[in-house]
Amino acid sequence: MTKPTPKMELVAPAGSLAALKGALEAGADAVYLGLRNATNARNFAGLNFSNDDLKTGIALAHRMGRKVLFAINTFAQPGRDHEWQTAVDTACGLGADAVILADPGLLSYARMRYPALRLHLSVQGSATHADAIALMHREFGISRVVLPRVLTLAEIEKITRASPVDIEVFGFGSLCVMAEGRCLxxxxxxxxxxxxxxxxxxxxxxxxxxxxxxxxxxxxxxxxxxxxxxxxxxxxxxxxxxxxxxxxxxHALEEPTSLNALGLLPQLAAMGVRAIKIEGRQRSPAYVRDVVSTLRAAIDSLQTAPDRYSQKPAWQATLARHAEGSQTTQGAFERPWK
Amino acid sequence: MEMNQYRIALGPLLYYWPRQTTLDFYARIADSPVDIVYLGETVCSRRHELRLPDWLALAAELQAAGKQVVLCTPTLVESGAETTMIRRITEQQDYMIEVGELGVILNLDGRGFIAGPHLNAYNGNTLQWLAGLGAQRFVTPLELNRADLKTLLREKPASLQSEVMVWGRMPLASSARCFTARYYKLHKDNCGFRCIEHPDGLDMRTRESVDFLAINGIQTQSGHVLDLLAQAGELAAMGVDVLRVSPQSQRTLEVIAWLDAARHGAAPQPSVLPDGMPRCNGYWFGHPGLDWIENEAHRHAH
Incomplete structure (x- = not known):
């Protein structure tokens, strides 16, 4: 392949201001975060951002030339649309670089109310193939889609080639074995x-x-x-x-194990994947710092010399330390159960 | 007296039954009081006891027997096999289509469709959007409780019909991985089609042998059978148009007969649970889905 490897963005989780700072210092291009309520998919006690922390965090990220993405990726429950719409309003008011949404009703609101706002389709939106992405692009003008962790590399390649929008995939973190957004x-x-x-x-x-x-x-x-x-x-x-x-x-469904796509970064970059996402807004600032700096080093090494990319043992050791059950897998990417 | 004018639908067969068993089942459905029959393979594109031409032949027979037929598309679309299935289903013009996941809508060019249970239609804005794309009816999300369902029905566009699943094991999740193949230590692409040995899925219990889930290929179902039969009249009074029964290997016809009798004013006392399967109605009461709440005592608890 002669075309230059497209630049891949590293997107890091931030469950707190400390994690956000750690992620930025370790070299994340963007952080994603949520409000302290049911409007995001990591609605855990003691997690997420107060308004003051949001302002501080966003100002810091923007000073460093990085992006802040707001995850508002649960489904507005009957009669409570205003809670989700208010979350979008808040994100916009604070200067979010994009919102990550899953609910078509909320996408519709965000697109009408804020025509210039950048919309990402969350993994919870369960777009698993090109037609679903094309529909959401046509309907809401989404700029990016986060692909579910159930797809193989071959499927991701096919989708990426056909997609009118940027593709983001998970590179490290807890593994959902079910199609996200559709698991009850x-x-x-x-x-x-x-x-x-x-x-x-x-x-x-x-x-x-x-x-x-x-x-x-x-x-x-x-x-x-x-x-x-x-x-x-x-x-x-x-x-x-x-x-x-x-x-x-x-383990009738899945072992406790983490996804680790470090070895697949060259393929993902070559097929045109635009961003690598780290799972774990519920994890500690130390996790965020270590995983971000590891993936930062890997992506930089890949982009400096794509032909000479090889995983360093130290990278794998760091990631293994933070993996669920101390095990990692390339998951559906390689489809070992095929 | 309250008019319980709901229609009865039979949802798609989620299991892999032998060809003759399937044909015999639908022959009995043709003679049953079911109004709407959903047909097709929604779980696994490898299953082949009935292929699309067979489903279409069944559709013609059921339509001749006075049933309204709807063809279903796969719930999880990953690869070429599912895309091909969708293309062939959307190419035919004879039957209404139930959309299993959003991408299918792109292939419908504004044609009317039924929005299936996995589209996450949780609010009025989403329903407005689906109706604008051509949805004529939607199946409500399984995890809604009674109060939320009531609110959602108030928020929906007036022209959009609603359908609620009332009986059967609930399809709770889909995966790229086949859990039946995993149980047999087989690869998904060389699975031996062992699903065919489990007409109601493979029971999955906790380490204390408590009933929990059921494995059906790439699908994970509730181990408990959803039973909202006691709520049929209330659902109709709330304005729900269609009640859906999901096929199990036992008792499906009795459940249909029960719902038919109930809508004609009879009040039979049901005992229509498949042998060995506990029942649940927790979602309705705002509880965990697997709970069973005795109806009269708790009906207005929420």
């Missing part, structure tokens, strides 16, 4: 889901018990997993527990 497992077990409350397997429903030396992780009373002494325990995200299916006890 959490509300089935607890009443609260990503779509209706901006949470999955919410902390308020989690209970840890010691049972004869074995650690039990429960979600609304349902046993999600049980760990023998010394066995590493994971947060009881319900699709990553061990369950009985007929005669087998296993």
């Amino acid at each position: 497992l959490s509300s089935y077990a607890t009443g609260d889901s990503p779509n209706n409350k901006g949470v999955c397997s919410p902390a308020h429903a989690v209970r840890w018990h010691d049972s004869h030396g074995h650690l039990e992780a429960r979600l609304n009373g349902l046993l999600i997993d049980r760990y023998a002494p010394g066995e590493p325990a994971a947060y009881p995200t319900l699709c990553k527990g061990r369950f009985e299916v007929q005669d087998q006890l296993d």
Whole structure:
């Protein structure tokens, strides 16, 4: 391929002002964040931004020439449109560089009320193929789409080539094995889901018990997993527990593992993917700083000398330290279960 | 007396049944009081006991039997196989189409359609948008509670009809990964079509053997059977046009007969639960979806 590798943007999570600062110092091109309410998909206690922190954070990012993206990516619940619309108004008023939305009703509001506002279609908008992206582009003039973590590299390439808008994919973080924006497992077990409350397997429903030396992780009373002494325990995200299916006890849906696309950056860049997103607004500032600086180094190395790109052992070691269950996978990108 | 003038719909068959079982089932549906039948493979493009021409032949028979037929498109569209299926379904002009995911609308050129249950139509603005694109009816999101459903029905455009799933295992999530193949330690592309051995999916229980979910290929379903039969009259009174029954291998015809009797004023006492499957109605009451709330005591709790 002779054409130059397009510049890839590194998009980092910021669950707090400290994480935002860490991300910018570590070299993120953009940070994404949410308000302290159900309008975003990481609506966790103690997380997200007060208005004062937002102003400070945005001013800092803009001074450094970086972007701030507002995630308002849950679905406006019946009769409560104004809460979501107010979130868009707030983002605009504070100088957001883009809003990341999933709800067609809200996209429609944002496009009509703020014709110049840059709209990104959230991964929660579940656009998994070219036609869905083309429809949302035609209808709302979206500028970018975040692809779900269920697609393979070949599928991403096909979509990227056909897409009228920028493509953003997840490069590192927790792995959703289900098509995002269309998973009701959490509300089935607890009443609260990503779509209706901006949470999955919410902390308020989690209970840890010691049972004869074995650690039990429960979600609304349902046993999600049980760990023998010394066995590493994971947060009881319900699709990553061990369950009985007929005669087998296993991770019936998915293991606790993180997505890690470090080895695939050259392919993603070559196919024209415009941005790499790091998952984890709920994670610590240390996680954000370490993961951002690692991916920053990788992307810089790739863009300086694309033909000589190779993953450094130190990068993998850093990412492994921050991975769920200390395991990483290239996930659907490589489709190992094919 | 309150008029319960809902229509009864049979949702798409979510499982992979042997060809003859499927044909026999729909032959009984043709003779049943169902008004609307949704047909087609929505879960996995590898399944082939019935191919599109077979579904179309079934559609013709059911239409001749007086049913309104709707053809369904896949819920998760990833690859060429699903895109081809969608093209072939949207090319035919004989039947209404249920849109399984938004991209399909691009291929409809303004033709009328049914907005399926996975389009996340949670508010009036979204419904307005869908109606503007040609939606004639929408299926409500499964996780709505009674009060939110009432609000949503007030917010919807007057011309847009509504449909609520009232019975069957709920389709809760879709994945690129096939969990049935994973259970059998097979690759998805060489899965041996083991779904065919599980007419209601594979039960997935907690480590304490508590019923929880069901695996159906790439789909994860509720282990409990949704049962809003007791709410049928109330749903009709709220203005819901269509009640959807999702096919299970047992009791589906009895449920349809029950709903038909109920809309004609009979008040039979139902016991129409498939053997070995607990039921749930939690979403309706604003509880976790898997809860079962006894109706009379809690009907107005929210």
